[in-house]
Amino acid sequence: MWDELVELGVVAEQSERWSRDVRELLDVDGAAPAPSPAGLAAQLRPYQLQGYQWLSVLWDAGLGGVLADDMGLGKTLQALALVCRAKAAGELTAPMLVVAPTSVVSNWAREAERFAPGLAVRVVTATGRKLGMPLAEMVDGADLVVTSYTLLRLGEEDYLALPWSGLVLDEAQFVKNHQAKTYAAARRLPARFKLAITGTPVENNLMDLWAMLSIVAPGLFPSPQRFTEHYRIPIEKAGDPEVLAALRRRIRPLMRRRTKEQVAAELPPKQEQVLEVVLNPRHRKIYDTHLQRERRKVLGLVDDLQQHRFTIFRSLTLLRQLALDASLVDDEYAGVRSSKADAFLEHLQEVVAEGHRALVFSSFTGFLGTVRAQLDAAGLPYAYLDGSTRDRQQRIEEFRDGRAPVFLISLKAGGFGLNLTEADYVYVLDPWWNPAAEAQAVDRAHRIGQDKTVMVYRLVAADTIEQKVVALQARKRDLFARVLDDDSGALSGQLTADDIRGLFT
Numbered sequence: 001m002w003d004e005l006v007e008l009g010v011v012a013e014q015s016e017r018w019s020r021d022v023r024e025l026l027d028v029d030g031a032a033p034a035p036s037p038a039g040l041a042a043q044l045r046p047y048q049l050q051g052y053q054w055l056s057v058l059w060d061a062g063l064g065g066v067l068a069d070d071m072g073l074g075k076t077l078q079a080l081a082l083v084c085r086a087k088a089a090g091e092l093t094a095p096m097l098v099v100a101p102t103s104v105v106s107n108w109a110r111e112a113e114r115f116a117p118g119l120a121v122r123v124v125t126a127t128g129r130k131l132g133m134p135l136a137e138m139v140d141g142a143d144l145v146v147t148s149y150t151l152l153r154l155g156e157e158d159y160l161a162l163p164w165s166g167l168v169l170d171e172a173q174f175v176k177n178h179q180a181k182t183y184a185a186a187r188r189l190p191a192r193f194k195l196a197i198t199g200t201p202v203e204n205n206l207m208d209l210w211a212m213l214s215i216v217a218p219g220l221f222p223s224p225q226r227f228t229e230h231y232r233i234p235i236e237k238a239g240d241p242e243v244l245a246a247l248r249r250r251i252r253p254l255m256r257r258r259t260k261e262q263v264a265a266e267l268p269p270k271q272e273q274v275l276e277v278v279l280n281p282r283h284r285k286i287y288d289t290h291l292q293r294e295r296r297k298v299l300g301l302v303d304d305l306q307q308h309r310f311t312i313f314r315s316l317t318l319l320r321q322l323a324l325d326a327s328l329v330d331d332e333y334a335g336v337r338s339s340k341a342d343a344f345l346e347h348l349q350e351v352v353a354e355g356h357r358a359l360v361f362s363s364f365t366g367f368l369g370t371v372r373a374q375l376d377a378a379g380l381p382y383a384y385l386d387g388s389t390r391d392r393q394q395r396i397e398e399f400r401d402g403r404a405p406v407f408l409i410s411l412k413a414g415g416f417g418l419n420l421t422e423a424d425y426v427y428v429l430d431p432w433w434n435p436a437a438e439a440q441a442v443d444r445a446h447r448i449g450q451d452k453t454v455m456v457y458r459l460v461a462a463d464t465i466e467q468k469v470v471a472l473q474a475r476k477r478d479l480f481a482r483v484l485d486d487d488s489g490a491l492s493g494q495l496t497a498d499d500i501r502g503l504f505t
Contacts, residue, residue: 014187018219021062037085039118044081047263048074052081054256055195059086059166064194064216066172068257068484071199071440072419072447073264076108079168079197080116086165087119087143094163095122095142099186100170102148103392103413108170112144119143127155136162149174149182156185164191172196173436175215176208178224186215199443200436201255202480206232209251209483217254236479244482257484260446270446272456274470275347279323279339279461286326286333287319287464294319316465323464324367324430338370340459344429345374347457351425352380352405358425361441363411363432371408371429386410396420411441420444424452429459431466435473436480 034056036044044052051067058065059082067075079098086092098108105123112121124147128135135158139145152159167189169175175183175196186194196212210227213220221227231247234240260267279287294315301308318329324340326333344360351358362368365386375382383395383404399407400422407420411432423445428438438458446454460466 014218015222016219018063018217022217022219034085037081038088039084039116040081041117042077042081042115044077045074045263047258048078048081051075051078051256051258052085055079055082056085058195058254059091059193062192063254064196066196066198066201066212066216066251066255068198068201068255070257070259071443073258073260074448075197075199076111076170077115079195080112080119082195083119083144084116092143092165094165095139095145096166096168097159097164097189097191098144098146098168098170099149099152100146101174102150104170105146105148106393108146112146116144121146123147124151127151128158135159152185152189153182156181156188159185160188160190164189166193166195167191169194169196169212169215170198172198172212173200173203173208176203176211178207178211178214183211183215187218200440200480201257202483203434203436204476205236205479206483213251213254220250220254235483239482247483264448267446267448268450268453270442270454270456272458275343275457275459276462277340277343277459279464280337280342282336283326283339286336287322290322290329291319291465319465320430320469321364321366323461323466324362324364325370327370328364328366338367340429340461341367341370341374344371344427344459345378348406348427349378349380356425357399357402357405357423358407358427359420359423359441359445360406360408360427360429361411361438362408362429363437364430365410367429368408368410375406375408380406382406382408384408385413387413389413399423409441409444411437418444419447419449421447421450424450424454426454426456427459428457431458431460431469431473433469433472435477438473 033053036049036052051069055065055067055078067078069075069078083092083096086096100108105125109121109123112119120141120143122139122142122145124135124138124145125131128138131138135155139162147159167186169186175186177183194216196216198212201209201212207224207228210221210224210232214222214224221231231243234243235247298312298315301312305312321328325338326336327338348358348360360368360371362371368384368386372382372384381404383398383406385392385395385407387410389395395407396418398404399420402422407423426442426445428441432438442454442456446456458470460470
């Protein structure tokens with residue numbers, strides 16, 4: 001896919017334009033900060049105003065960027081403020097296109113209606129063929145068009161054929177794979193201004209960050225191979241402090257990141273704790289038996305990881321399921337109690353009895369089924385959400401209005417796009433390889449609007465693969481912190497001309 005973009009001239013043309021436009025930022029120190037825009041029905045917090053002003057500088061220069069504020073700090077509002085400013089200035093000569101995960105599309109429509117009622121918004125919910133109407137007709141007269149990553153990929157040619165004032169990629173980790181069609185569609189879309197919005201610009205490795213920057217700032221690091229050689233390998237493998245400092249210096253003008261600790265002093269604390277669960281004897285014996293078998297299999301294949309990746313991943317997934325509930329792997333174990341489900345229920349009953357409300361996440365819908373059966377038996381009301389849930393909003397309202405004090409959510413379906421500050425307890429029933437996915441889930445409750453201390457419990461089965469997953473998370477979390485969350489606050493301060501000059505060194 002990358003070779004195709006190079007061959008078509010997309011990479012060279014975008015890189016040249018980016019290098020030309022970035023020089024306009026060199027007199028940034030003399031620019032007056034943009035006032036809060038007309039048409040925005042919200043009072044921006046000081047850090048949101050600074051974020052909007054930074055976006056305005058980029059917009060005026062025709063440059064893109066990455067808004068990487070912590071989850072729950074109002075990134076959508078800052079982007080809407082920019083659209084309001086562009087409309088008030090008569091600069092929306094074509095619509096602004098927002099691309100988001102399917103589950104977040106409706107949230108953009110609600111936020112726009114609430115905070116930017118003067119914008120003409122169109123939500124694209126299906127392909128033009130399915131709706132029986134061309135995309136151009138659907139978006140005619142719109143200021144803001146919201147669609148999903150799936151629809152952008154499926155209808156790429158339709159989107160590429162239309163003019164756009166700008167492109168906003170929400171939850172931009174969805175384009176982290178530069179070899180995927182969704183990435184290519186975002187890269188090729190004709191828009192002078194492109195903005196990536198994400199609380200997790202680095203999920204797995206530094207190529208996630210490169211992919212986003214290559215879309216919004218295509219001339220910064222034009223080649224993935226050179227970025228790997230000059231930055232990724234020295235930082236990830238050797239921890240080279242000079243290369244790390246150089247990377248931070250180069251991305252600083254085009255990335256804005258503020259953490260909750262820096263800007264939301266009124267946000268109550270978040271207390272996190274690991275609850276270690278000891279498997280009962282029958283559960284333990286089943287797990288150990290399968291562990292020996294899968295270990296022999298994986299160790300025989302791991303030398304050729306690429307060739308056997310699927311088989312190895314299947315073995316790891318099997319062990320993760322066994323650590324939760326043996327019956328997820330084989331119905332013959334249906335009579336074996338799930339140690340983790342029992343421990344969770346015991347903890348949850350006490351929390352609910354004290355009047356608290358809880359979000360409960362698992363990456364396995366099968367295990368959520370086990371938990372549902374136990375809640376039903378205990379007479380505890382709950383709401384449930386996974387990828388197959390049709391009446392998503394109704395389930396959300398059941399929890400919000402108090403009819404259900406417990407909300408069971410699959411990590412994939414509810415890890416983003418939800419604002420559930422009614423909860424003050426969060427349970428993560430199984431650790432996922434990627435700490436960013438867990439952080440996204442936890443921050444459904446710990447975000448602006450929360451007025452209670454949020455208690456986070458991660459349940460980990462002792463002496464199982466889950467403890468290895470937690471160790472892997474720690475290494476990934478360390479990479480994220482070293483690149484983005486340095487103590488100097490370099491990615492949260494005001495932009496200077498020296499920062500801009502750093503783009504050329």
